[in-house]
Amino acid sequence: MLQCLRCGYRGSGPKRCPRCGFPLIPEPQGRFRIVEGEPTIWRYGPTLGVSKGVTLGEGMTPLRKIGGVAIKDESRNPTGSIMDRGSAVLASVYQGARAAVAFSEDFTLSIATYFSARGITVEVYMDPTSANYADFILLASLPNVEIRFGVAPKVDVEYGEPYFLAGIKTLAYELFEGARKMEAVAVPLERGYIALAIYQAFRELEEEGYTAPRLLLAKYREASVSEIARWLIDKGAELIEVDSVDAVRAAVELAREGIYAKPLSAMAYVAAAQEKNAVAVITGTGLRRPYLPRRGELGGLQAQIIEVLRRRGEMTAYQIWDALGRRPTLRGVYKALSSLAARGIVAQSYQIEGKRRIKRFKLNSGK
Ligand SMILES: [Zn+2]
Incomplete structure (x- = not known):
């Protein structure tokens, strides 16, 4: 069963709330449980109510301290971003032999890698003039991916859909397990889907008696605030505006410590550094490894x-x-x-x- 956090709708979908248009998210399945010994996001499979269909080792990313700030380094996921948590869950529940998806940075590479690993053919629709070339080349090299130029007539998989958000929740579960002393979590803000999933995971843990950390939304000073972010702020999340130059400086500082963060991700570090006992979520790297599967070379x-x-x-x-x-x-x-x-x-x-x-x-x- 899916739920709308904003208006209270419950139902089987579609992907967005039919009443108010807000993203839908699966309802929790009983109490929080951990599969001990499972070293991936699937240690929370029973809590999500989803069985493992595919894994490439996503999740259980390192938590490191740099300059007094705890860093949750999501760039260490298989395709270099937090997206892999959502993709693993979505690919595991997806019914069908093919899936059409529109190109967007990080998300599409992650989805295509997981769907391809599950043997599902992925049609990636992209605009050849605006696609990020590093992603484009890696997508073209994946075994079950077909590249199409132009606009998709119909999209089967999209960013922020319910089971994708369910996978993102596992980040909050990991922080709950590994960073009990944290008082705040800083997340970079774009459209707000990742923050929404983290918010919901903490809210569910709160119902079991745990005190949730404050949620800090790190946003570029000049960027607008999305509809989802406005709702989260209404629910107590705090907006922290970051100067784009400070974000780039933070990315350089992190790189010297071996964490390769996009400036967007480094914003979370800037925000967390202003707080006591805060964790910064570095959502992705943007750097691509050159040795992913190459068509014709590796099976x-x-x-x-x-x-x-x-x-x-x-x-x-x-x-x-x-x-x-x-x-x-x-x-x-x-x-x-x-x-x-x-x-x-x-x-x-x-x-x-x-x-x-x-x-x-x-x-x-x-x-
Ligand atoms: Zn609604």
Whole structure:
């Protein structure tokens, strides 16, 4: 069942509230529960009421302190942004063999990567004169993606739809688990969907007796305030205006510490630095890695294995198979690993554990 937080509508959809046009979000499924030992957003699967259909290792991103500010580094997700949380959940519930999506930065690359990994063909509609070329090239290289120029006649998947927002909520759950002392969370503000999902996750936790942190919306001084943001401010969120030059300075400062944030994301750091015990959510990097799957070079499974190893470091074939949601066969994972090892992309090592010899795989440096 979906709900509208603004007017109280409950129903099965469509994607936006039929009464007031606000984004809809799935209702919570019982109490907050954690699947211990699950190292991805799927540790909150039962809370979301969604079963794992696909994972590339999204979520459980690092929390680091820089200059006294706690940083939740979402650029460490598989495609470099917080979008991967939403895409993993949306791709898991999506019914259908094809999906049409309009191009937008970060979102489309994330959606296409997850849908493609699930074997769903994605038609990406883009305007060749305005598309971000780094995203464009990576999209073109994904195994199940078709690029179309022009406007989509009908879009099947869009930014901010209900199950996408459900996935974004897992960020708040992770902060709840890992940053109990935080008093405020700063989120960069564009349209307000990410802030809305985080707000709702904290509100649900509050119903279970937890004290939610203050929600700080970091916005460029010159940017307008969206409809969603206005509603959030009405509910107690605080708007913090950031100078665009300060945001760029913050991005430079973060880069020196090894966190590659877009200036938009770095705004959250500027906002959090003004507060005591605040967490800044760095939503994305904008930098793209050059070794994502290349058509004709790597099979889809090989590319997925590389992605898992890049994020997690050394792993056994069984752990890799598990991280891939056990969708390929274990035998297929072994075959892909030997092929990657044969080409020098993956290195193998052996360790003795008890009386067993364990073989582990990791990416060769420079890959
Ligand atoms: Zn409504």
